Amino acid sequence: MQFHRRIAAALAAGALLATSGVLAEAAPVYDPPKPAVTVYNTPGVQFVNGRTWRTQCDMYSSNVVRCRTEIWATQVIRQGTRYRQINGWAFNNLTYLPSDRDLWKGNNLAHNANWTSTDGRRWRTECDTSTTGRGGCRSYIYAWVVASVDGGYRTQQRWIFNNQVQFSSSAVPDVTTVPKSALARAVLTPTGFGPIQIGTKVSDMHGAYLAPGNLCSEHRASAEVRALGVDLMDYRNATIGNLWSGSNTTPIGDASGVSTFRLGMTLADLRAAFPGKVKLVTRNSEGGAFQGAAIQEGGVELLFHKDWEDGDMMKLLPTDVLTVARAREASADHFYGC
Structure with a gap:
């Protein structure tokens, strides 16, 4: 039930952005102005595009930062043979902040790949496409979700956007420490x-x-x-x-x-x-x-x-x-x- 709950919440939020390579940026003024504050790369709660987002970042490795973004959403969960809605924080996606592409050699999250994880779940990754943009990868998981069908709900399998990896370049510097929160950069x-x-x-x-x-x-x-x-x-x-x-x-x-x-x-x-x-x-x-x-x-x-x-x-x-x-x-x- 927990896995169904996580995926259904993201679907209900309509916020996975699986068909767009553009990240929503916050409108307020921050110091320093770069990197631009988004709900994917900056810790804290933000109110963007009429939605409420919460992000936490930590060190994924000694030189790669990972951020987890959640969204306040109406979640649909299955209990036995019935479905019900609850409101709360729902998983949206993970973002690995810009780092050197060479650090990701051999990692399926950072090159075009299809694979099955040790727990039996199917994954796929695409990189440098019109969806991901140059210098990035997106990974999707084939999962059971609660979907809205003909005015009701049904449990079905679907590819769900799970995470994105961003690569550094001459124009995009490495991020090697956890960024300051949106509040700490506020003006x-x-x-x-x-x-x-x-x-x-x-x-x-x-x-x-x-x-x-x-x-x-x-x-x-x-x-x-x-x-x-x-x-x-x-x-x-x-x-x-x-x-x-x-x-x-x-x-x-x-x-x-x-x-x-x-x-x-x-x-x-x-x-x-x-x-x-x-x-x-x-x-x-x-x-x-x-x-x-x-x-x-x-x-x-x-x-x-x-x-x-x-x-x-x-x-x-x-x-x-x-x-x-x-x-x-x-x-x-x-x-x-x-």
Whole structure:
């Protein structure tokens, strides 16, 4: 039953990508920008293409990294003669990160092959095809799955994508250590903080990056996120609406990438780091109106302000030190009535 459960879950998720050589990439800004963060090569939870993904990476050998990707999905399991659906984490695939092709000599996962494993299961591998792309291999296993047939379910055998091997080249460097997590590479921008973006549905997060909130918000950031100097609020529509930092170690950027600006610097420094992008705005809060500096992208902004005790809050001067940055909707009301 366990094997049927694993494969059926992946089918229900519709996420095995067995017919496409393109890997889904996350939209947020990360530092460093390369290698590009994807759900296949970066540890952590990500919310991509309307789905929730979880990846763990470890050392497969002394110089090859393997990542296991799961997806939150509706799983179909067979119990006796009946089928039922459950929601939870389901296996999606394994990814062996870029390494020298010579390291894989004699390994069936890294050359065109058909074979039967010691446990009697059939496997096949294809390499350097239109499906895998140049510099990669994909392996499939012939397995019993629970498939949707004519409005019901049936157990049948099918080739299922299981893993991919990526080879290094002059353009693709070796990955010889476990990569930093998506959260550890996150940059605070107008749209959010790495995998946590403004508008992310709390229901899609399944508890990731969240902790119990307070009077103003049902949730706040988890200890893992707060350790990076960032906290959050969700709002009545149950989406992430506000992410902020008061830490001078939090990377600050916009759609073009990470900047040299850090909290504790001045408005003049902010303008120098984001030439032509900083706009002075008036915002309302429980403490009254104040003037802030905003970097806006579409309907969201990264809003900066000084300490409330630091002089006239309606006048933000070039020499004023900016101590808080908030990713939020670009609206006049600062705390949304909280």
